[in-house]
Amino acid sequence: MKKLFLFIVLIFNLFASEKIFVVERENSALAVIENHKFKNEIKNMHNFNHAVVKFIEDDGYAITRDGYLIKFDPIKEKKVKEVKASKSAIGFTLTKNYVAVANYANKNVQIFDRDLNLLQTIETGSKNVGIKVYKNYLVFACMDTDELWVLEDLNKGVSNPKFKLVKKVENAGEVPFDAMINKNLYVVGFFNSPFVGVLNLDTFEYRKIPLRLDKKSVVLKVPHFGFWSIMKDKFFIPAVGDNKVFVFDKNFNYIKAIEVEGNPVFTSLSPKRVYLAVTFSGKKFPIVQIIDTKSLKVIKRFDFGGMVLHVRWSNEEPILYVSNNGKSEVVGVSTKTWKERFKIEVPKPSGIFIYKNN
Numbered sequence: 001m002k003k004l005f006l007f008i009v010l011i012f013n014l015f016a017s018e019k020i021f022v023v024e025r026e027n028s029a030l031a032v033i034e035n036h037k038f039k040n041e042i043k044n045m046h047n048f049n050h051a052v053v054k055f056i057e058d059d060g061y062a063i064t065r066d067g068y069l070i071k072f073d074p075i076k077e078k079k080v081k082e083v084k085a086s087k088s089a090i091g092f093t094l095t096k097n098y099v100a101v102a103n104y105a106n107k108n109v110q111i112f113d114r115d116l117n118l119l120q121t122i123e124t125g126s127k128n129v130g131i132k133v134y135k136n137y138l139v140f141a142c143m144d145t146d147e148l149w150v151l152e153d154l155n156k157g158v159s160n161p162k163f164k165l166v167k168k169v170e171n172a173g174e175v176p177f178d179a180m181i182n183k184n185l186y187v188v189g190f191f192n193s194p195f196v197g198v199l200n201l202d203t204f205e206y207r208k209i210p211l212r213l214d215k216k217s218v219v220l221k222v223p224h225f226g227f228w229s230i231m232k233d234k235f236f237i238p239a240v241g242d243n244k245v246f247v248f249d250k251n252f253n254y255i256k257a258i259e260v261e262g263n264p265v266f267t268s269l270s271p272k273r274v275y276l277a278v279t280f281s282g283k284k285f286p287i288v289q290i291i292d293t294k295s296l297k298v299i300k301r302f303d304f305g306g307m308v309l310h311v312r313w314s315n316e317e318p319i320l321y322v323s324n325n326g327k328s329e330v331v332g333v334s335t336k337t338w339k340e341r342f343k344i345e346v347p348k349p350s351g352i353f354i355y356k357n358n
Contacts, residue, residue, distance in 0.1 A: 017357040018316050019074060021060070022323065022330055023051045025309070025350035030062065032077050036332060036342045040077045045070060053353040056094045059114065060355065063092045069101055071116055074355040083116045093131050093138075098161050102128035102140050109140060109151075111161060119160055122151065130179025130188055134201045138163060141176035141188050148172045148188065148199055148206075169206050172197050177240075182230045182250075191240060198252055209252045211239065229267045229276075231293065236276055238264035245278060247296060256296050261287055269293070270313045270320075270335065277311045277320060288322060290338070300338050304331060312352035323349040 020033035024041070028048050032040040045051070047066035054061050060074040067086035072079045087105030094100075098119065099112045104127045111120040126142035133139075138151040150167035174192035181187070186199040195208040229236045234255070237246045245264055247255040262284030268277045276291040285307040290300035306326020313320055318335040325348050332342045 018314060019355045019357060020312075020321065020330075021053055021074065021353045021355060022346050023048050023053065023350040023353075024347050025049060025051075025325060026348040029347075030072070031346045031349065033330065033344055033346075036344065038344050038346065042072055042077055042079055044079065046082075048350070050090050051351060052090065052092065053351065054092070054094050055353070055355045056096070056114075061092065061094060061099060063089050063101060065090065067103065067105065069099065069112065069116060071114075075357065081116050083112070083118070085110055085112075091129055091131050091140075093133050095133055095157070097157060097159070100131055100133075100138055102131040104128070107144075109138075111163065113160060120163060122163060122165075124149065129177055132179060132181040132186060134181060134184060134186070137166075137201055139179075139181075139186050139199070139201065141172070141179055143176055146170070146172055146174055146176065148176070148186070148197070150199075150201065150204070167204050169197075169199060172206070173208065180229060182235070185252075187235065187237075189237065189240065196237060207252070209248065209254075211237075211246055212244075212254070212257055229269060231269065231273045234293065236267045236269070238267050238278070245276070245291065258291060258296055258298070260289055260291075260298065261301070266311060268311050268313065271315050275299075275313075275335065277313070279308050279311055286326070302333070309350045310352050312354060315354060315356065321352050323352050325349055 022031040024031055025048055028045050030042040046064040046068045049065040052063050060072045062070045067089045068082050069085045070082040085101045086103035089101055089103045091102040101110045107125055109122045109128055124142050126144035128140050129143050131140040136153040136156050141148050148169035151163040152166045153161040155162050173190035176188050176190050179188040184202045188197045195210045198207045233250050235248045243260050244257040246257050260278055262280035264278050265281050266279045276293055278289045280287050286303050286305050288302045289298050292299045304324050306324045309325045310323040320333045322331040328347050330344045330346050330349055334341045
């Protein structure tokens with residue numbers, strides 16, 4: 001029986017289609033991991049201090065801290081094209097027709113086609129964050145002006161887009177920093193307001209949902225929202241400057257504040273939405289806690305030493321990938337035994353992104 005199990009594992013590994021791309025934060029490179037081994041590097045990727053990577057079909061894209069938008073081939077593992085979008089950018093979103101970049105330093109949003117040809121520039125007068133797509137809408141938050149903007153594609157996705165501002169929410173909250181989207185609900189977090197904002201993109205109704213903050217400490221690393229923090233019936237939102245992860249139902253009724261060990265940065269859901277991995281900043285950088293999404297209790301705690309910057313759940317294996325920048329390694333943790341399965345040497349790793357070869 002044991003031999004049969006090992007044979008099945010071997011066959012699975014041979015035909016596994018996941019490829020792991022890891023940002024080398026200080027090395028201007030994108031590491032490639034396959035079958036739990038370091039395989040390759042895509043080099044000359046500019047300032048990767050806060051790089052974000054996304055995939056659509058067989059194309060990979062990255063945005064760099066110094067404003068380069070890069071297209072790369074995740075199959076051949078090579079850079080295809082790059083453009084200088086701005087002096088500084090940290091966010092972008094993809095559709096089959098365009099790439100939209102939320103710029104910092106240039107205070108605008110730029111629209112490119114999939115081959116990185118510039119189609120349109122929308123001036124906002126603000127650093128822009130939390131850019132998302134819903135139907136024919138493009139929505140984002142303006143960090144400097146405390147506004148939410150909704151743009152509509154007048155071509156309705158049938159050709160290159162042409163965007164027009166159709167809704168602006170003023171005084172949305174003080175200093176928006178990130179957002180997530182669930183169906184028609186755009187959810188935005190704020191640095192200096194004790195609530196999250198929820199914009200219904202079907203009706204344009206805007207609500208402010210209070211957060212029960214007990215204390216506010218210095219924020220050393222910005223919390224990140226993302227699609228991985230949403231279940232069918234729950235939202236998980238990291239508190240800004242408090243040791244809590246807030247839980248709301250799908251209608252944003254308050255359920256619970258889960259006490260965690262430090263100021264949370266990432267709240268990452270497992271593929272089957274059974275576990276939530278939480279990472280921290282400051283003195284708690286080495287710690288990862290696992291929350292059971294049914295009981296809403298912390299069930300596991302890991303101390304990796306060094307500085308954990310990111311986690312990502314495998315979609316094919318019972319593995320949690322942990323990016324330890326301080327020790328220059330990516331650790332694979334079994335979600336069956338909650339024990340370390342392997343370590344991969346990666347120079348100063350940061351974000352972990354998974355590409356599935358179709």
